[in-house]
Amino acid sequence: MKKKLVSLLLSASMVAALVGCGGGDSEAPAADDSNTSTDAPADSSASTDAAGDTAAEGEGEAAASDYQLDTLNIVVDGTLTATLDNGQPEFEAQWEDAVAESLGHPVDLVIQQLDHSGYIDAVGRLFAGGDYPDAMIMPAAMFKQYAPTGLLWDMGSAYDNADFQERMALPSVNENLKDSQGRLYGFAYGYGNGCVTYVKQAWLDAVGLKAEDIKTYDDYYDMLLKFHNEDPDGNGTTGDTYGVIAAGFMGNEAPWINYLPEFWQDAFPAIYQDESGTWVDGFQSDATKEALLRLQQAYKDGAIDPESLTASTKIAREKWFSNDQTGAAGAFAYWAGTWYQTLTDNLIKNEVDADLVELAPIQEIKDSWGGYLNREAPVWVIIDDGDGDDAREQAVFDTLIETMMDGDKVQTLWTYGAEDVHWSTKAESFVTNPGTENEKSYEYADGEFHLKPSPNDSNTLWKKNLIDPALVICPLTNGFEDTSELASEGNKFFTENCVDAPASPTSETYTNETGNIYDAQLACITDVVTKGGDVDAAMETYVSTVGSTIDTILEELNSAE
Amino acid sequence: MKKNKKVVTSTGVAVREKPLGIRIWNNRGYYIMFIPVLITVIIMNYWPMLGIRYALYDYKPVGTPKLIGFDHFTKMFSTDAFWVAFKNTLQLSIMKLIITTITSVVVSVFLNEMGNLLAKKTLQTVIYLPHFMSWAVVASIFSLLLSPSSTGMVNGWLKDLGLIAQDQAGIYFLAESRWWRPIFYLINIWKETGWGTIIFLATLSGINPELYEAADIDGATRMQKIRYVTIPALMNTIVTVLILNLAKVMNMFESVFVLYNNAVYDVSDVISTYIYRQSFAIALPNYGYTTAVGLFKSLVGGALVIICNQISKKVRGRGII
Numbered sequence: 001m002k003k004k005l006v007s008l009l010l011s012a013s014m015v016a017a018l019v020g021c022g023g024g025d026s027e028a029p030a031a032d033d034s035n036t037s038t039d040a041p042a043d044s045s046a047s048t049d050a051a052g053d054t055a056a057e058g059e060g061e062a063a064a065s066d067y068q069l070d071t072l073n074i075v076v077d078g079t080l081t082a083t084l085d086n087g088q089p090e091f092e093a094q095w096e097d098a099v100a101e102s103l104g105h106p107v108d109l110v111i112q113q114l115d116h117s118g119y120i121d122a123v124g125r126l127f128a129g130g131d132y133p134d135a136m137i138m139p140a141a142m143f144k145q146y147a148p149t150g151l152l153w154d155m156g157s158a159y160d161n162a163d164f165q166e167r168m169a170l171p172s173v174n175e176n177l178k179d180s181q182g183r184l185y186g187f188a189y190g191y192g193n194g195c196v197t198y199v200k201q202a203w204l205d206a207v208g209l210k211a212e213d214i215k216t217y218d219d220y221y222d223m224l225l226k227f228h229n230e231d232p233d234g235n236g237t238t239g240d241t242y243g244v245i246a247a248g249f250m251g252n253e254a255p256w257i258n259y260l261p262e263f264w265q266d267a268f269p270a271i272y273q274d275e276s277g278t279w280v281d282g283f284q285s286d287a288t289k290e291a292l293l294r295l296q297q298a299y300k301d302g303a304i305d306p307e308s309l310t311a312s313t314k315i316a317r318e319k320w321f322s323n324d325q326t327g328a329a330g331a332f333a334y335w336a337g338t339w340y341q342t343l344t345d346n347l348i349k350n351e352v353d354a355d356l357v358e359l360a361p362i363q364e365i366k367d368s369w370g371g372y373l374n375r376e377a378p379v380w381v382i383i384d385d386g387d388g389d390d391a392r393e394q395a396v397f398d399t400l401i402e403t404m405m406d407g408d409k410v411q412t413l414w415t416y417g418a419e420d421v422h423w424s425t426k427a428e429s430f431v432t433n434p435g436t437e438n439e440k441s442y443e444y445a446d447g448e449f450h451l452k453p454s455p456n457d458s459n460t461l462w463k464k465n466l467i468d469p470a471l472v473i474c475p476l477t478n479g480f481e482d483t484s485e486l487a488s489e490g491n492k493f494f495t496e497n498c499v500d501a502p503a504s505p506t507s508e509t510y511t512n513e514t515g516n517i518y519d520a521q522l523a524c525i526t527d528v529v530t531k532g533g534d535v536d537a538a539m540e541t542y543v544s545t546v547g548s549t550i551d552t553i554l555e556e557l558n559s560a561e
Numbered sequence: 562m563k564k565n566k567k568v569v570t571s572t573g574v575a576v577r578e579k580p581l582g583i584r585i586w587n588n589r590g591y592y593i594m595f596i597p598v599l600i601t602v603i604i605m606n607y608w609p610m611l612g613i614r615y616a617l618y619d620y621k622p623v624g625t626p627k628l629i630g631f632d633h634f635t636k637m638f639s640t641d642a643f644w645v646a647f648k649n650t651l652q653l654s655i656m657k658l659i660i661t662t663i664t665s666v667v668v669s670v671f672l673n674e675m676g677n678l679l680a681k682k683t684l685q686t687v688i689y690l691p692h693f694m695s696w697a698v699v700a701s702i703f704s705l706l707l708s709p710s711s712t713g714m715v716n717g718w719l720k721d722l723g724l725i726a727q728d729q730a731g732i733y734f735l736a737e738s739r740w741w742r743p744i745f746y747l748i749n750i751w752k753e754t755g756w757g758t759i760i761f762l763a764t765l766s767g768i769n770p771e772l773y774e775a776a777d778i779d780g781a782t783r784m785q786k787i788r789y790v791t792i793p794a795l796m797n798t799i800v801t802v803l804i805l806n807l808a809k810v811m812n813m814f815e816s817v818f819v820l821y822n823n824a825v826y827d828v829s830d831v832i833s834t835y836i837y838r839q840s841f842a843i844a845l846p847n848y849g850y851t852t853a854v855g856l857f858k859s860l861v862g863g864a865l866v867i868i869c870n871q872i873s874k875k876v877r878g879r880g881i882i
Contacts (some may be wrong), residue, residue: 240712
């Protein structure tokens with residue numbers, strides 16, 4: 001017993017000693033308590049380590065133009081489609097050559113591509129470990145939460161004085177990102193894009209409907225019911241298909257309603273600014289209650305695939321274009337533009353009738369929002385090393401963003417990928433899907449810009465790299481253009497039928513409580529939609545769970561205005 | 562001069578104990594061999610424990626952690642979702658433990674009674690196999706089988722048998738609170754029963770055959786032999802298995818994580834999945850809060866280990882630690 005007691009005490013003292021050792025400030029990962037951008041935001045040594053170059057080179061004395069960046073560390077998500085197995089090494093090498101030529105000195109580009117679906121989580125872990133890149137991509141909602149932390153560099157001045165301003169086609173995109181004091185913490189290279197509702201033409205034909213006749217919610221709902229009840233896939237069984245499928249009844253990021261816009265209509269189940277400029281909780285509105293009742297009815301009627309509750313975007317789209325259309329749905333709201341082509345390609349690959357039609361926004365959407373919602377754009381952010389000198393950050397801006405918008409070589413790399421890997425101007429001919437009914441031949445003359453087959457899938461034509469040429473704020477000046485007809489048509493359709501989504505909120509309490517609020521919202525939605533619960537009772541539970549937190553957030557937001 | 566105390570060697574000879582320094586020197590080979598182990602334990606087991614202090618800090622991915630005292634614990638104890646997760650952790654773990662132990666015992670006894678060795682070995686192999694499948698694969702398989710859509714096999718059977726009307730929507734087994742737990746237990750039985758039988762079969766093979774012979778002489782039936790010989794012989798092992806596993810009940814994560822969804826948080830969310838969502842599903846998580854929840858989980862787990870140790874001492878005459 002005595003021995004055990006002694007060993008217990010020894011263990012406890014060892015732990016206490018270790019805890020004591022580690023309690024010093026030297027372990028602190030980043031330094032900013034003030035929520036202002038001018039304060040030191042991040043552990044500069046960590047930032048330097050991440051960059052791989054020496055911050056000492058530029059500390060204090062070097063002017064922005066003198067600072068020479070040797071290594072550029074960037075973190076990206078899956079929107080950089082030139083992945084490691086899809087031509088990224090070639091992209092990287094060509095970027096280094098082009099930038100060296102442009103800046104007059106070599107820069108080593110280090111890309112850290114994180115898993116797209118777990119990006120937010122992975123970035124958090126990266127930062128918590130003190131591993132800061134020079135620049136990174138942030139989705140809009142994530143950016144809104146990081147902007148006030150002081151971690152991000154205010155690139156307002158760099159942006160205003162950038163060379164690409166001369167060619168700026170969509171100035172409002174970044175002007176809207178500036179705060180009331182003109183600070184710009186993130187650079188959007190294009191507008192956000194959004195989702196439109198795609199419908200399988202063969203299914204419309206099978207149930208005797210025309211897309212142009214789907215004008216109101218009643219028309220839309222009637223179409224969904226027909227897709228469920230009238231055997232649109234022609235397998236002889238009714239009720240084994242669904243009207244629509246989505247990745248969740250509510251999206252997991254802003255603008256929340258874009259995967260089922262016809263059901264949500266005028267509702268916006270999140271905190272947003274109303275017409276008067278007051279921040280409100282749209283989830284508690286009558287519009288949301290009505291939307292939940294519509295979803296409840298659709299779930300009950302089989303108009304919506306019940307697996308929408310648990311489906312990820314990948315599962316939803318794969319089920320939608322799967323080879324076996326039993327259990328599939330006829331309508332699917334998904335991203336506009338390039339995805340129009342991608343969805344079609346996948347239907348072709350799976351030997352399913354690939355004719356798709358883009359559904360114009362129904363009257364209820366037009367009357368409320370005015371069209372499909374154009375989400376807030378993802379942005380590039382530059383990490384502020386907190387040394388009080390902007391030289392390094394300006395160099396990152398010049399190396400990454402200024403060149404990215406050069407209209408020529410580097411912008412082409414970010415737009416279409418690597419030359420002779422993803423695209424080419426050399427004479428060549430190739431065939432996709434050889435030996436199948438979808439076989440297609442391509443032939444190009446010397447000097448003709450064209451996209452090549454994807455490096456990892458020779459039957460699919462490469463579409464784009466990071467920047468969508470149709471959405472970019474500064475167009476290319478070299479005349480390179482090879483966007484598929486469908487992608488162009490999709491972009492045109494979306495831009496003609498979209499409005500900007502409400503801006504995401506920025507508040508300390510909101511940041512702290514996002515997880516709890518989202519859980520409470522999902523609980524309310526599933527309670528009503530899948531369990532057939534009373535909407536008022538479910539809303540009361542929501543209010544009793546997070547109502548006081550929401551009030552605090554609204555107070556913070558409205559007092560800050 | 563202080564005299565060294567006497568110690569008795571393994572051969573029973575009483576000798577005066579040498580000073581510590583000399584003993585260490587004499588056994589330096591062992592101590593040198595132990596150094597890597599000690600370093601590994603410190604680095605891998607104790608060093609990460611420094612993070613415990615963040616339970617008292619406001620600690621986000623950016624910014625300096627700020628000492629806030631016990632605020633996270635106050636928030637944690639006043640959050641309904643935490644208590645739901647805590648209650649679910651205990652309920653799911655303990656029920657799973659009891660059910661899988663019972664099924665393992667029953668299957669072991671049946672296997673033990675099988676006379677055909679080939680059939681016995683084949684059956685053993687078949688029931689062991691699910692244990693080697695990852696939970697992600699298991700979840701995918703059962704999600705497909707239990708799908709509420711027209712492609713779900715189980716709902717198809719129910720419709721064919723007339724238990725669900727043809728025009729009625731299928732049951733969403735993994736998204737309905739009343740179904741989720743039974744399905745979770747069933748999947749656990751399917752996956753873990755085979756593996757659980759190993760220790761019981763080992764015990765069964767060690768039962769003295771004379772006990773069965775004596776029972777035969779007394780005219781005992783097969784069921785009576787199971788009841789009066791086999792089960793009593795297994796009792797000590799059953800108690801040991803229960804006690805050892807009871808200490809681990811707070812560690813449930815993977816099996817729940819791959820099978821749950823937001824529609825069934827009320828019956829499925831456990832402490833570990835709650836921590837996961839609070840840490841990784843939001844842009845700027847407060848690691849301080851999740852550390853506090855994790856610390857609470859560890860303390861409860863530690864208390865369970867001590868309780869189990871005491872029970873073990875009482876029941877088996879020796880502790881587990």
